[in-house]
Amino acid sequence: MPLPNAKMKINKDGVKFESNVDAIKYALVELERAALRDTAKFIRKRMIEKLKILPGMKKNKRIYSSSQYWVRKRETDLQIGFKHNTWYGVLQELGDRGQPKRNILRSTVMENIDEIQRIQAQYLSALSQEKPDIPSEEEYKSPEGEE
Numbered sequence: 828m829p830l831p832n833a834k835m836k837i838n839k840d841g842v843k844f845e846s847n848v849d850a851i852k853y854a855l856v857e858l859e860r861a862a863l864r865d866t867a868k869f870i871r872k873r874m875i876e877k878l879k880i881l882p883g884m885k886k887n888k889r890i891y892s893s894s895q896y897w898v899r900k901r902e903t904d905l906q907i908g909f910k911h912n913t914w915y916g917v918l919q920e921l922g923d924r925g926q927p928k929r930n931i932l933r934s935t936v937m938e939n940i941d942e943i944q945r946i947q948a949q950y951l952s953a954l955s956q957e958k959p960d961i962p963s964e965e966e967y968k969s970p971e972g973e974e
Contacts, residue, residue: 862950867896
């Protein structure tokens, strides 16, 4: 994603208007993507711990390459899944072709919902730190003294 446009400044009759809408939009998108990326890293790490318990997978490197996540820019969403259609990937999640249904991905997400919320809350608090100072209704007074 390209960097936001510079702040637009307009001088009109001694009044200076500054627009930082592009910078705020950019910050929102980047904070959302960063939160999704950290969530995906956490879920993948926990998922690999569960996959290592399976027979024959303790020292195997296939599970690292088969479990992946994708944070898509245009759709701004997160996809976590298995890359290969193998017994240690999709087949053990869904329970197909002689494999029992293990639900490793689904159970990992369900067990860690509180941690996922905590990770994403860190980024929401970062969003409130970037918020420009906006006066509340009690503090605002119009130039003529009216409310």
